Amino acid sequence: MALTGGGWPIIGWARSAVAPVGGALSRLAIHDLAAPVLRHLLEQIQLPVDAVDALVLGNALGANGNPARMVALAAGLSTACPAITVDTQCCSGLDAVTQACGMLALGQAQVVIAGGAEAWSRAPLRMHRPWQANEPALPYERPAFAPPPFRDPDMLEAAADTAQRLGISRQRQDAYAIDSHHRAVQAADRVALEIAPVVGLTYDAYPRLMLPQRVARMPAVQQRLDGTGLDCSLSVAGTSPKADGAAFIVLATPKACERWHLQPQARWLGAVSQGNAPEEPMLCVIAPVKTLLQRHQLHPTQLSALELHDAFAAQALALCDALDIPTTCLNQQGGGIARGHPIGASGAIALVRALSQIKDRPRQARAVACVAGAGGLGTATLLAPW
Structure with a gap:
């Protein structure tokens, strides 16, 4: 099997449902959440565990260690299988897939599982060590994403600042959020086909039909007015909730496809990761998407699917x-x-969403999955049907 038309073969994909923190997946450690998805995927494509040469896992809240190794062992992969954890915050899941393609290109592996997982509900509590022995440890919610003298705003503040600077009104943000929920509810049965059951959950738990009058009454989580007095505040509806979830794809070389009798379903055609100003993380996805499209001589309207993990409605509108x-x-x-928003898995889930939408499209169809990350990073990936 040759790489006809370029790109690495994608053999299959699967993900868990996404559930808000404290919901149906909240009692699962990261390996308990991710391993069933991985096993489901291998069974789906009829690939034995000993065929897997490596696992690359995106994760942001696992408190270091090596969550990928925990997942690999829990899923029954060979003890000889290397397991690599990638942490680029929200970009982790997509960046893990890019790293996996690098392993194929370098001849380090023939079959690689890649994706992301986040058990936010079970994330460890964080504390800074005290400077003096008689001082208490200081709890913190998130680490620094940029050192001084760079600005390192909270993500809510950064999103509100972006909305204010670009004049993205709350009304427009809320309308986008209402429409996003409506689309998710309408597509729920189709989306369920990509979901591996974990503790019996087979549908995303959060989507619901939202009334504009009710959304308009929701409190603002960050208040902003632009220079003209336009209300650019962020509402609860326009913010993606903290969540648990996992997603994986299987990549293989043409040689491995022949050896294991694998039928590719799609192609990974390329990816771009770029940095931008740390104080504007909401905008950091724009440059890699534009670079990726220019590199492949594509216009956005030519895409059959464009999947952004939109942590904020203002980000999507930007x-x-x-x-x-x-x-x-x-x-x-x-x-x-x-x-x-299961941070380390969000990019991989967007990737799975894009793959599901182009699987049965003509070979010339193209899709992009993209995500922005804290610290001023962005990643975009180009996909095609096989």
Whole structure:
């Protein structure tokens, strides 16, 4: 089997449902959450565990260690199988897939499982060690993402600042969120086909039909007015909730496809990761998406699917404005606003969403999955049917 038309063969994909923190997946450690998804995927494509040469896992809240190794062992992969954890915060799941393709290109592996997992409900509590022995340890919610003198704003503040600076009104944000939930509810049965059952959960738990009057009454989590007095505040509806979830794909070389009688379903065509100003993380997905499209001579309207993990409605609207596309081109079956945000898995889930939507399209179809991350990072990946 040759790499006809370029790209690495993607053999299959699967993900868990996404559930808000404290919900149906809240009692699962990361390996208990991710291993059933991985096993389901291997059974689905009829690949024996000893065929897997490596696991690359994106994770952001596992408190260091090596969550990938925990997942690999819990899933029954060979003890000889290397397991690598990638932490680029929200970009972790997509970056893990890029790393996996690098392993194939370098001849380090023939079959690699890659993706992301986040058990936010079970994330360890964090504390800074005291400077003096007689001082208490100091709890903290998140680590620093940029050192002084860079600004390192809280993500809510950064999203509100972006909305204010770009004049993205709360009304527009709320309308986008309502539409995202509506799309997710309408597509729920189709989306369920990519979901591996974990503790009996087979549908994303968060999407719901939302009334505009009710959304308008929801409190603002960050209040902002732009220079003209336009209300650019962030509401609860326009913010993706903290969540648990996992997603994986299987990549293989043409040689491995022949050896294990694997039928590719899609192709990984390329990826771009870029940095931007740390104080504007919401905008950091724009540059890699534009670079990726330019590199492959594509216009955004030529894409069959454009999947952004939209942690904030303002972020999604900023991307649409930058690409000069209507919001109907983005997250056609609902996005992260309607699902939730399992940080290290969010990019991989967007990837699975894109793959599911192009699987049965003509070979020339293209899809992009993209995500922005704390600290000023962004990643975009280009996909095609096999």
